[in-house]
Amino acid sequence: MRAHRAAFLLGAGEESDDVVQEAFVKAFRHLSRFRIGEPFAPWLLRIVANEAKNVTRSRRRRAALALRLPSVESSAAAAGGPADEALAAERRAWLVAAVNALPDRERQVLVCRYFLDLSEAETARVLAWPRGSVKSRISRALNRLRGLLVPGEQNRVSSG
């Protein structure tokens, strides 16, 4: 279920089911605000994103919210264990760790754009930001990832 995935990735964690439930109830109540002809999914995901934000705001347990990949060992084993696969999995684990470390807004925009595969326009709708903010925050987040990842890459090469 797309709404559930969105709630989880936007930080609702274990409360994702509650968030989606709340979002659906709100969606039904506010159906009259939905404009005919407007794409439905972003409208609903916007409500989901809002609810997820309420949950994370009241909780403030960032460590528990961290997104995780399946452990490197198990994914490499599942792939038959070639070294390339293991390296790729490790690289992605770093990337996800780096995304977890980003400021809230930059993490949100990356989650929408790349983890939920929304377009720029859909991301703007879901996060209720102007299109320009989506663009600039994506580019800032990508630059920050580069800053976080490149030194890591160098360390790994020099120590290995």
Added chain:
Amino acid sequence: MADRAGWQSAVESELRAAGRELEVPPAGDLTAAVRRRLEGQAAGHRRVPAPGAGILRLRLGWRAALILAVAFLAALIATPQGRAVISHAFRFGGVEIRQGPGPARSPGSHAALPGERQMPLEQARRQASFPVLVPAALGRPGEVVVSDRGRVVSLFYRRTPYGLVRIDEFAGRLDQVYFEKFAGLRNVTRVAVNGTKGLWIKGPQELVYITRSGVPVIASARLTTGNTLVWGTRQVVFRLEGNLGKPAALAIASSAH
């Protein structure tokens, strides 16, 4: 600059790949949960001490919201993205009238009820699961169509002073709760037809057929033409549709026997 763009797109595709692998726990059963929530809130309202009429209105509101929710979930699964969404729903005996902020489709599109079969009136009477009434004011229908294994009988009159008049009769009854809910809308007025309750609905609405199991038949969705009169007995609900005024519609309806 080219290097930077190359680096960015590499990270972008890496992010997408990571996104596909992210661990997301399985979702719970949403439909049941949402239903429980709405029912729970309806029960909550019932306990609130308030003047009698107030309680009734709240309950009506929440019962209606519940149906809306259920119909809406079905629509989510069954319809393409961006389809018109219900702002008011009224449902009785298998047909739902949706009232949205604007027309979603043009009248006269090839909307069809499930399993439509044209046949003579006598045969339709045998196949219908209820006694079929015919308005004496219009006489014998030019065309009779039976749908959904005898659940719906439609009478078509093409040569009337008002142009095409369509009457749908189907096994079901007007639900008091939704009747009251819908009667409160701006373009709807209460009427009586031979002592039974009815509604006069001015202007076109989107009409969708809902099966016995509660699933809206998307192929049946269409915009009605002219005005509509809905009335019913305990066993049958009637829907008269055409470019005619209220007095004419009521005269036709009350001549049905």
